[in-house]
Amino acid sequence: MRRVGATFIHDVRVFDGESVAGTGSVEFTDGVVTDVTVGPGPRPRPGKGTQMVDGSGLTLLPGLIDAHTHVFGVPDNLELALAFGVTTELDMFMGPADATRALCELAAGRDDVADLRSAGWLASAPGGHPAVGMPRLPTVAGPGQADAFVAARHEEGAHFLKIMVDDGANHGMSLPALDRATVTALVEAARRRGLVTVAHVSALWSARLALDSGVDVLTHLPLEAPLDDEFAGRLAAGGHAVLPTLTMLEMSAPPPSPAAPVGRTLGEDPRIAGHLPEHARRAIASGREGLCADHPRPEHRFGHALASVAALHRAGVPVLAGSDANQRPDRACPVVHGASLHAELALLVDAGLTPAQALAAATSVPAARFGLHDRGLIAPGRRADLLLVAGNPAEDITHTRSIEAVWRGGVRFDREAYRARVAPASGSATEDTRDGTP
Incomplete structure (x- = not known):
C-alpha cells in the first residue's frame, strides 16, 4: 500500500459505524485515522500540506x-x-x-x-x-x-x-x-x-x-x-x-x-x-x-x-x-x-x-x-477505508448511492477515471471536486 500524506475532512456528518456521532472533522495519514472530532468545542488545526476536503452537507462512513x-x-x-x-x-x-x-x-x-x-x-x-x-x-x-x-x-x-x-x-x-x-x-x-x-x-x-x-x-x-x-x-x-x-x-x-x-x-x-x-x-x-x-x-x-x-x-x-x-x-x-x-x-x-x-x-x-478489528469504525487507529456520500443515509438509506469519494487505506479511488474506462457510454457524470482532487 502507498504511503500518503494527511487528509482532513471538515464540517462533515460522521457515521462512525454504530451511529451518527455528530458533525465535525476526520483526519487520516498513511492509511490510518489519526483524529475524529465531532460536536461542540475546539477544532484541530491541520498541518501544512494537509489535503483539505469540504464535507458540508455530506456524510462520512466507514468503508x-x-x-x-x-x-x-x-x-x-x-x-x-x-x-x-x-x-x-x-x-x-x-x-x-x-x-x-x-x-x-x-x-x-x-x-x-x-x-x-x-x-x-x-x-x-x-x-x-x-x-x-x-x-x-x-x-x-x-x-x-x-x-x-x-x-x-x-x-x-x-x-x-x-x-x-x-x-x-x-x-x-x-x-x-x-x-x-x-x-x-x-x-x-x-x-x-x-x-x-x-x-x-x-x-x-x-x-x-x-x-x-x-x-x-x-x-x-x-x-x-x-x-x-x-x-x-x-x-x-x-x-x-x-x-x-x-x-x-x-x-x-x-x-x-x-x-x-x-x-x-x-x-x-x-x-x-x-x-x-x-x-x-x-x-x-x-x-x-x-x-x-x-x-x-x-x-x-x-x-x-x-x-x-x-x-x-x-x-x-x-x-x-x-x-x-x-x-x-x-x-x-x-x-x-x-x-x-x-x-x-x-x-x-x-x-x-x-x-x-x-x-x-x-x-x-x-x-x-469476522475479527476485522482494524476496520468497520471511524476511530483513531482504524484503517482509513472511508466512504463519503451526499445527504444522510442514516435517515434515507438510498443516500449511500450518492457517492462523492471513496478511500482505501487513505488513498482516494478515482471513480471518474474508472467510469470513463469501464462505462464510457454511461454519460458524463462527474464526482464532486470541491476539494480540488479528481
Missing part, C-alpha cells in the same frame, strides 16, 4: 463490508466493488488454494481494489451441492474426515470456514447433504483453529441442522416459510449471527407482483448506472445465472425471508449485510459486486432495520464478527 460474495479469482470484481464504496469483500468459496491466496495478497497490496478475505474451498458432501458438478472439489464424507479437512483449509490460508448444508432441491436435484454429526465435527475443528464458521442453509431443515451443530453464522434464509420467534430466540441466546443475502433471495424467489425486484432496478438509478460496466448492466436487467434457487417451489415467497429478518432483528440476532454477488463478465448473474450491496441495505430497511442499523450491518457488525 462498506460485503460479508458474502464470490469473486471467482477476478480482480476486476474487486475494483468494481471499490467503485461503489465496498472496501472489503468476504468471499465465501474460491479455489484453487494457491490462486485464492495470491488474489488475497494482491488485494492486500493494492489501494485500487477492495480488500479480500476468503473461505477458500468450502465443505460439502461427496456428490452433493456443489461437488456434484465439481469432481475435483475436496469433500467431507463423515465426521471422521472433518479435522483433516479443516486443517488443510487452515494451512492453505482460509480466513473462515464455509459449510454447505444443502440437498440440491432448490436446483431441481436430490443430492446427499452433510449430516449433523459431520457439521458439528467441522465446527469443532474450525473452533480449535480460531476460524469462524458460516453455513449455507437452503431450507428450514438445513437452518435447524446448522443451528443444532453450533455454526457461528447462517447465510441465506428459507424461502418456503419464515423462521419463527422460538428459532430466532435460540440464535440470539447462542450468540449466532445471520447473513440473509436478501438481494439474492429476492432475485431467486417467484416474483410476488409485476414490480421489479429492488436489485433489478439498480441499473435504472443514475447514481449507480454511470459506474456499471455494460456486462454488469445487462446482468442486472435480465441475468438468471448463479441464483440460489433456480427451481423455486410454489411455497417459496420472498416475504418469508423479510419476515425472518424481522424476527431475527426483534430477538437481537446480529444481522450482517452481504449481497452474495457472484457476477463476472462471462456469467450473467444479476447480483453484481459493489452495486448490489446498496440494494441489500435497502432491503434490510424494508425488513425492519433502521437505516443506521443497516449501515452498521455493513460496517461495524461484520468487522466485529
